[in-house]
Amino acid sequence: MKGPFDQDKPIYIQVRERIEDQILNHQLKEGDQAPSTNQLVQFYKINHVTVSNGVNPLVDEGILYKKRGIGMFVAEGAREKLIRKRKELFVEDYVVKLVHEAEKLGITENEIIQSIKNVKGRGAE
Template identity: 60%
Template sequence: MTISFDNNKPIFLQMKERIEDQILNDQLKEQEQIPSTTELVNFYKLNHLTIAKGIKLLVDAGVVYKKRGVGMFVAEGAKEKLLQQRKELFVDEYVLPLMQEAKKLGMAEEEIVHLMKQIKGREQT
């Protein structure tokens, strides 16, 4: 099995996001132990420091915490914190540019909503 990474983003950030995704989709639950750095190194075939740097970002953000001698665990409230962060990022990276472009094109709010509903309808079929 080949695990690919995006060449346009540092791998440590992608590792951080993969763990976040596992928390968001309930593969890792609050107070549950995350895979060790060694397990992640062996699975992804990456440098130990790359994995450690991604996990450190999660610790700094309060998403995971360390139990000395035991391992790293998902923090209480981590999923909610990640959902809030991702929603804010979604607005900044997608909604604002969408609204700016729609304004340039003279599109009304109703037209944008109609297009979104059309696209959503296509995905459900």
């Protein structure tokens, strides 16, 4: 778990994304117990309702499951579900916008690909 929240996004979404990130980064694996609502409330010093609004959709989507009286656990196949979901969101949030802007500016597909390669190459320095 990490510290302060970004002011540009609702906190409950950030709570959800942090749990998702822990699953994607293998910090939480299938069958592992996820932090409880109470632990998240105490760690982040935020309202119970805010935490529940972040966690409950993960339960609804089958990413986490609850064992009454014990806690929440990472469901089987959770990581794969999250990867699929995040890839779809990536295309919608980034690729679609990139393609539309490139079309407006007359940037070709090859120029886009070359730009991506250049940016990736800078990251390796």
